[in-house]
Amino acid sequence: MKIAMLSPIAWRTPPVHYGPWELVTSLLTEELVKKGIDVTLFATANSITEAKLRSVCQRGYEEDKSIDPKVWECLHISECFEHAGEFDIIHNQFDFLPLTYSGLTDTPLITTIHGFSSPRIMPVYKKYNRKTHYVSISNADRSPLLDYIATVYHGIDTGNFTFNPNPTGDYLLYYGRVHHDKGTKEAVEIALALDMRLIIAGIIQDQLYFDTYVKPFLKEGKIEYIGSVGANRRDGLLGNARLLLHPINFNEPFGLSIVEAMACGTPVVAFNKGSMPELITDGKNGYLAENSEDAIEKIRKVDKISRQSCREVVEKHFTKEVMAQSYIKVYENILNK
Template sequence: MKVAILSPITWRTPPVRYGPWEQVASVLTESLVKLGIDVTLFATGDSITGAKLQSVCAKPLGDYPDDAKVWECLHISNLIEQASEFDIIHNHFDFLPLTYSRLIPTPLLTTIHGFSSDQIIPVYRKYNGHALYVSVSNSNRHPDLTYLDTVYNGINEQQFHFGDGAGEYLLFFGRIHPHKGAYEAIQIAIQSKSRLKLCGLIQDENYFKTMVLPFLDNTYITYEGNVDPIQRNHLLGNAKALLHPISFDEPFGLSVAEAMMCGTPVIAFERGSMNELILHKRTGFLVHTIGEAVAAVGKLNNISREACRAHALHKFSSEVMAKHYLKLYERSTRRSGSIKDY
């Protein structure tokens, strides 16, 4: 089977730091290669992969955003013009590639990582029933769309080592944005008299300056920056818990799976996919208020870090994701009659 993986080009695949969609595309690509699948990754020219790599954009657009639309169009069209060479195209690039789906003979499977706004829904609606949609959680399914299946995002378990939480701090790991709850994490830490480390891309400068910066003291509450994978592994493994007090219905939440892969329990506001990722009172706590989160901090000794790791390996390992997608590829190509060679 010949598979084309279309990754975003905002960041490198895999990303140096932030880049969740690129990260998932990378983990899937490398896992499929290990399973012996013929994979071509369409990504930035500096991407690192064991698959064949094709690129039209040498560097990530996140570093050079001025001509983003031009490079995005060239990137997508580069794959579309070669569509007949593949048995299936797996799109991680959101809605734009869907507009080509009726012009090519190859099935286009799209992982919907989330809806940036309701304004993009008409595109998904138009190609519903023709393009193949996969959700990353059951909670993130749109009622107007038909889905082939739900496949939870997988992570490279080799990058996340089991930790004992010896750092005795709470951790916030995510975009610094009102939706992700950095301010709420700070309040949970203050009220539970805990140290807190915050990490992540500052996506909202004003929010950081007004709601986060005033609380930083370089001792009890610190901002560690937009860290790389090595730092991420260290910070997650040494944390006594990850705080995830989101204020939106998050489609997945990679940091939640990553924390549990390190054996670290998660205290999360019960929004979106959280009740699909976290086993309440077994791998963390699902709460609804800052007060409930503070109370949960006091119950962390009841959580087995070994159970957190085992749960993450069972549901979110790279191999689990890759084998699930491979079944969908085979099902989709057989249905379309496009399969060329196994």
């Protein structure tokens, strides 16, 4: 089986800090290679992989602002499809644009839909609905307008996340991009209401939002912003937190930060939106809250959650090994047809 894995080129694959699509693509690619599958990764030239690497773009356009995203995305996608005949399957992790090339090849195309950035992109997905294959990353993120061959949850490398049964930090952790969708403002308000320390880690995606709702409340030992953290700091930060606070304002398709926190044994208190009920069993590995007031009450009883249960949920459902095996079944299903 020969697979062409088409990664996004906003960031390196895997990313240095932020880049969830590139991260998942990398984890899947490396696990497939371990299982003996012939994978060619189409990604930026500075990507790191055990697969065969093909690239036309040197660096991610979010890392090098001199790179025009539209120009290099066109060159990147076309590089993959111009070699489509070399592969049994093209696995598209790149969103909707590669679908428009699918009619030019007989090689089956599978697209992992990492979420819908806007309803305006739906006409492309609808046009190629029955001509290609769609995988959802949660049941909650499925569109009733599309057909799906499977739901495959994202998986992580549990070896990079140390289970910590006895955390030393008495702080709430907000771990994600600073943006209204992710609920940074609500996290600050909840921490202030509880008079608990809050650490905010992640890229600032909306500077005005940060300056308005976060910056005025920053104070060492109370509300702290530490920026984006890499793998060297992530493990300790997640593992020593009392809980991960995830007060989202949108229907999140998945939520890698939740799985990563649970892998360290850290329970999650999240707003009950999108895929959250598929990741969190209320009272077992965290709590689902309807609003900020509800979250405050759930946080007060978070010590009742077993940190061992949090880790076990990840090991059963959300590892890279489980993810890869699920995708192999999808590939086999397509090829057998």
